[in-house]
Amino acid sequence: xxxxxxxxxxxxxTNYFDEFENHLLNKINExxxxxxxxxxxxxxxxxKLDFNIKRKNNSRLKEGKLIPxxxxxxxxxxxSIAAMVLLVFSVLKDATRVYTLEEIEISSIENFINEGNIQxxxxxxxxxxxxxxxxxxxxxxxxxSGNQLENYLLENINDLNALLPY
Amino acid sequence: xxxxKELVIALKSQNECERAFQILVNLYKERLYWHIRKIVLNxxxxxxILQNTFIKIYKNIHKFEEKSKLxxxxxxxxxxxxxxxxxxxxxxKNITIEEVKNQLIENLESDIYFEGNQxxxxxxxxxxxxxxxxxxxxxxxxFEDHTYENLSEILETSVGGLKSSYHIAVKKITAYIKxxxxx
Numbered sequence: 001x002x003x004x005x006x007x008x009x010x011x012x013x014t015n016y017f018d019e020f021e022n023h024l025l026n027k028i029n030e031x032x033x034x035x036x037x038x039x040x041x042x043x044x045x046x047x048k049l050d051f052n053i054k055r056k057n058n059s060r061l062k063e064g065k066l067i068p069x070x071x072x073x074x075x076x077x078x079x080s081i082a083a084m085v086l087l088v089f090s091v092l093k094d095a096t097r098v099y100t101l102e103e104i105e106i107s108s109i110e111n112f113i114n115e116g117n118i119q120x121x122x123x124x125x126x127x128x129x130x131x132x133x134x135x136x137x138x139x140x141x142x143x144x145s146g147n148q149l150e151n152y153l154l155e156n157i158n159d160l161n162a163l164l165p166y
Numbered sequence: 167x168x169x170x171k172e173l174v175i176a177l178k179s180q181n182e183c184e185r186a187f188q189i190l191v192n193l194y195k196e197r198l199y200w201h202i203r204k205i206v207l208n209x210x211x212x213x214x215i216l217q218n219t220f221i222k223i224y225k226n227i228h229k230f231e232e233k234s235k236l237x238x239x240x241x242x243x244x245x246x247x248x249x250x251x252x253x254x255x256x257x258x259k260n261i262t263i264e265e266v267k268n269q270l271i272e273n274l275e276s277d278i279y280f281e282g283n284q285x286x287x288x289x290x291x292x293x294x295x296x297x298x299x300x301x302x303x304x305x306x307x308x309f310e311d312h313t314y315e316n317l318s319e320i321l322e323t324s325v326g327g328l329k330s331s332y333h334i335a336v337k338k339i340t341a342y343i344k345x346x347x348x349x
Contacts, residue, residue: 026332026333032340037286038281038283039204039282040279041209042279046196049191049199050188050192053217154257
């Protein structure tokens with residue numbers, strides 16, 4: 001009687017008996033499979049690996065560093081002289097001359113806007129575009145297929161791990 | 167036994183990171199090597215991916231937020247690196263990833279770092295008939311003997327899903343071998 005009480009106190013994991021058959025079949029099937037895959041490594045490979053990783057890591061770190069062609073001091077001298085020359089020219093220049101839009105480079109206009117000299121709101125920019133242009137912009141975006149996106153990521157992103165959450 | 171948390175702290179510190187990295191490489195180099203080798207099959211590619219994996223770990227350790235185990239995070243990086251490698255190879259040759267693996271299996275016979283026989287080549291062919299994720303589950307469970315709980319963290323799949331995936335994989339592989347070994 002006492003013995004039966006003890007047995008009653010033992011428990012098995014949930015679904016153990018339901019899954020038992022599957023586990024057993026798996027074990028029997030596994031017996032047929034080879035126990036190793038026949039791969040080997042060059043002699044002493046793992047002993048040299050630490051050194052090889054260190055060497056590769058160091059060479060990558062060196063590649064990443066930019067060595068300046070001109071020293072910072074020389075650059076400062078050259079920049080000061082250039083600024084002075086520019087200042088002299090701009091003072092001497094005929095201030096009364098009026099430029100046409102064609103004479104001004106687009107990059108100068110971009111810089112002018114980027115420097116905050118003109119404040120444009122989103123709706124003010126949008127009225128400069130026709131409906132057709134706006135539709136083209138939207139439809140071009142929707143034409144990006146999953147495949148194109150995948151191709152772009154595979155070709156242009158070296159580190160796909162960067163897209164994963166840590 | 168090296169405490170993982172202490173190792174992570176050392177890896178993230180400026181003074182100790184190099185020494186800690188050396189410990190990390192020694193601890194995991196063989197396990198990660200065999201994990202990668204089972205995915206890409208030849209030694210040269212494995213060596214390249216393994217080195218890149220460790221360099222990535224070294225460079226990104228400050229991004230490791232310790233939400234998972236370091237070991238899990240490293241396996242995930244090694245797995246992604248290996249699959250990205252195969253994908254790039256497939257894109258370059260304009261063939262599927264399965265075809266790339268088939269070519270790699272065909273090359274095994276002349277590989278000086280392969281000493282298996284026809285059964286082992288058939289075994290690799292059988293594994294290659296499985297979907298990519300099922301291949302990972304099979305290799306990691308059958309050869310590396312990970313627990314389902316560990317696998318669940320590395321592959322971000324439920325334990326139940328992994329168990330049935332492994333069960334199906336074993337069934338498919340044995341059926342393939344039985345069918346093809348007599349031919």
